[in-house]
Amino acid sequence: MTALPASATIKFVNATIGYDRHPAVHHISTEIRAGSLSAIVGPNGAGKSTLLKAVVGLLRPMGGHIEIGGCARRRIAYLPQQADLERSFPLPVFDFVAMGLWHRRGPFGGFRRADDIAVAEALGTVGLAGFERRTLNTLSGGQMQRVLFARLSLQDSPLILLDEPFNAIDDRTVEDLMAFVLRWRDEGRTVLAVLHDLADVRTYFPETLLIARRLVAHGPTRDVLTPGNLSQARHMTEAWIDAAPYCDDHHTHAA
Amino acid sequence: MSPFDLVQPFADFAFMRRALVGTLILSVTAAPIGVFLLLRRLSLTGDAMAHAILPGAAIGYLLAGLNIYAMSIGAVGAGLLIALAASAVTRLTPLREDASLACFYLISLALGVTIVSLKGSQLDLMHLLFGSVLALDDTTIVFIAFVCSVTLVVLAVIWRALVLECIDPAFLRVVGGQGAWVHLTFMVIMVLNLVAGYQALGTLLSVGLMMLPAATARFWTRTLGALTFLAIASAMMAAFAGLLISYYLSLPSGPAIILVAGSFYLISVLFGPVGGIVTSRLPSRHRIA
Structure with missing residues (x-):
């Protein structure tokens, strides 16, 4: 592993993110500290995944901005939801995991012996040694998640974003994958994960962002996940209203 | 029937040789493009694009007659225009991409047939729609070879x-950074291959290969x-067998090639080892892990 650059930070400055002028989350202002391990929680439709997509650059904020320190956008390691993958594509596990080395080899670079070894080792550490030639469509949900974690660790990034990493995954796999997350934290990387299971969050994640289309609370997990905050988040206005009035908070959104 | 009968038509007739060379070259790049269309669930897009090139080719024909360069330039232009228009409709309106593609290809087909009829005969129309693989001249073969060489290089890159x-x-x-250039490059080489293909198989059938x-x-x-390799091999076999069948049974050659490719497909649907209807219902012992 190469020496890590100074750990990464994320700063949301009055950021509003959404689709077609309807914000999914608005006026987020807060900061993720370098080397912190934080969870994003909130009800369905709260804008959790949207927030991650904006950090990684897949969505552009409609208003405000997001500053990332200590990590180029292209170097961010991002775990998408499995539904966003086309798993029927007949690609061997090895080739898929090898894409984690894109920052070193790019679209054209040749693979060296050391790269082959790195990929095999990454597969070994997630408990899938010997799966190199299997194709993605033969994997179970848990195995696929392990494969994605192998790719993440090859990306060797100072900033790791996980979108629902433990959804529909059995307890043992969650434990194994959580060990990875904790190791990344110990190595000084900044980790930000969207999670559903509040028990997991309380056990493993020192910091939490609670959002419900806006920031409800952010800080140490036990101060954030209070009954008061959680019920406030639950009562957020759901979804998309076609004729919703324009927002007049603080600043107007860029069109 | 002796083995000699399998090569004799090609030995005897230059037009048969040219037809074989043209379709074999086409197979090398059309099949891999088809594999990606299939895996990306864009099969319908390929079909729509094949129709979309017709009005462009027809305008080229209207201006310059049966001139391969004029018709090809028109065809490529129309193909790319329709691709952009269809994706714009998808992005800017609630209509799904498959629906907007279907609309555009119906419009293109009607427009193309109308334009050809302004000047040409029924024969010219048949030539555009179904191709005339037995009438490939050297210029056309060089054009096909050029397109396929470019495609091979682009695909490799x-x-x-x-x-x-x-x-x-x-x-x-x-x-x-962003993935749009990959998709765009792929669409361009697909349109180029369809344009190369329609010289031989016509706008309606070139997507068949x-x-x-x-x-x-x-x-x-x-x-x-293996998928790519098998697709190329099966396209080549279809070209070879289709030409022979059309020679011996006096059938139209373009449709004969596509029919052979179609029968390979039907046989595979039934008996292919990976998910064939019959094969996957045979009793089989399973392993313990």
Whole structure:
């Protein structure tokens, strides 16, 4: 592993993110500290995944901005939801995991012996040694998640974003994958994960962002996940209203 | 029937040789493009694009007669225009891409037939729609070879990014800056191949040499490399067998090639080892893990 650059930070400055002028989350202002391990929680439709997509650059904020320190956008390691993958594509596990080395080899670079070894080792550490030639469509949900974690660790990034990493995954796999997350934290990387299971969050994640289309609370997990905050988040206005009035908070959104 | 009968028509007639060379070259690049269309669930897009090139070719024909360059330039232009228009409608309106493609290809087909009828005969129309593989001249073969050479180089260059864009487009957009250029490049080489193909097989059938071999191969293997190789092999066999059948039975040659490719497909649907209807219902012992 190469020496890590100074750990990464994320700063949301009055950021509003959404689709077609309807914000999914608005006026987020807060900061993720370098080397912190934080969870994003909130009800369905709260804008959790949207927030991650904006950090990684897949969505552009409609208003405000997001500053990332200590990590180029292209170097961010991002775990998408499995539904966003086309798993029927007949690609061997090895080739898929090898894409984690894109920052070193790019679209054209040749693979060296050391790269082959790195990929095999990454597969070994997630408990899938010997799966190199299997194709993605033969994997179970848990195995696929392990494969994605192998790719993440090859990306060797100072900033790791996980979108629902433990959804529909059995307890043992969650434990194994959580060990990875904790190791990344110990190595000084900044980790930000969207999670559903509040028990997991309380056990493993020192910091939490609670959002419900806006920031409800952010800080140490036990101060954030209070009954008061959680019920406030639950009562957020759901979804998309076609004729919703324009927002007049603080600043107007860029069109 | 002796083995000699399999080569004799090609030995005797130059037009048969040219037809064989043209379709074999086409197979090398049309089939891999078909594999990607299949894996990206864009089969219908290929079909729509094939129709979309007709009005462009027809305008070229109207201005310059049966001139391969004029018609090809028109065809490529129309193909790219329709591709952009269809994706614009998808992005800017609630209509889904498959619906907007279907609309555009119906319009293109009607427009193309109308334009050809302004000047040409029924024969010219048949030539455009169904091609005339037995009338390939040297210029056309050189054109096909040129397009296919370019395609091979482009495919080799974008292969890794193209695979990644199929499986995990978000990842490519993050690590590669953005993935749009990959998709766009792929669409361009697809249109180029359809334009090369319609000289031989016509605008309606040229997509057949893309999709049928790719769909056939899907029933025989699970890996991308083997899939590509099998698709090419099956396209080549269809070209060879189709030309022979058309020679001995006096059938139209373009449709004969596509029919052979189609019968390979139907046989594979039934008996292919990977998910064939009959094969997957045979009793089989399972392993313990």
